[in-house]
Amino acid sequence: MIGKLTGKIDELSNTSVILDVNGVGYQVLLNENTLNKLSATGEGGTISLFIHTDVREDHIQLFGFLDPAELKIFKLLLTVSGIGPKAALGILNVASAGTIKNAIFQQDHNLLTQVPGIGKKTAERVCLELNNKIDNLEIKDEPATQTNREVVDALVAMGYSVREAHQALKLLPPEITDEAEMIKLALKNMNK
Numbered sequence: 001m002i003g004k005l006t007g008k009i010d011e012l013s014n015t016s017v018i019l020d021v022n023g024v025g026y027q028v029l030l031n032e033n034t035l036n037k038l039s040a041t042g043e044g045g046t047i048s049l050f051i052h053t054d055v056r057e058d059h060i061q062l063f064g065f066l067d068p069a070e071l072k073i074f075k076l077l078l079t080v081s082g083i084g085p086k087a088a089l090g091i092l093n094v095a096s097a098g099t100i101k102n103a104i105f106q107q108d109h110n111l112l113t114q115v116p117g118i119g120k121k122t123a124e125r126v127c128l129e130l131n132n133k134i135d136n137l138e139i140k141d142e143p144a145t146q147t148n149r150e151v152v153d154a155l156v157a158m159g160y161s162v163r164e165a166h167q168a169l170k171l172l173p174p175e176i177t178d179e180a181e182m183i184k185l186a187l188k189n190m191n192k
Helices: 032-041 068-078 085-094 097-105 109-113 120-134 146-157 162-170 179-190
Strands: 004-012 016-021 024-030 046-055 060-065
Touching (some): 004 024, 032 085, 046 068, 060 085, 068 097, 085 109, 109 120
Antiparallel strands (some): 004 046, 016 024, 046 060
16 A cells, blocks of 8 residues: 655646656546645645555555645545545545534534535435544544634635635634625635
8 A cells, every 4th residue: 555655746637646756657636725735836846645545446546635634534534335535535625624524523514515426415424424433533623603604605605616715714814703704805815
């Protein structure tokens, strides 16, 4: 099993990276958060990725993460029946590891149903099966208030992705608690 790769970015696509490790190119599938960070690094930059190796009868795929917390959530999601590597990667596309942990712990199915291919029943199964396991993971929790959920829902309704909405929410000063003001500042930050 491959657990970690360190090398130079040889080629970056919109779903994966080819990582040159001592002359061997590994194609590693990535989530949007990791792709965005690698885009800033650019081709030729040296990076380290935590790897999950998915071995099937007809293929071997590598999934890479800059953050070990994302890898922990990814592996935990794979333990749920009906959730494969692509669906787990899709879940990590909508929110950070801490937000996902918090959503599962609080049985918030709405976050998970925003992933293409995951319906209400699958989201409920994820929350039910992982509720007791997720609390044991050492991942920084992110507070999820009703106001925060409503701000994210409002931004998504305006056409932004769930991940963009959560990232904009992180940039807001903690002393701002008025929903309308939060939306206004989030939009301002997103349009910069």
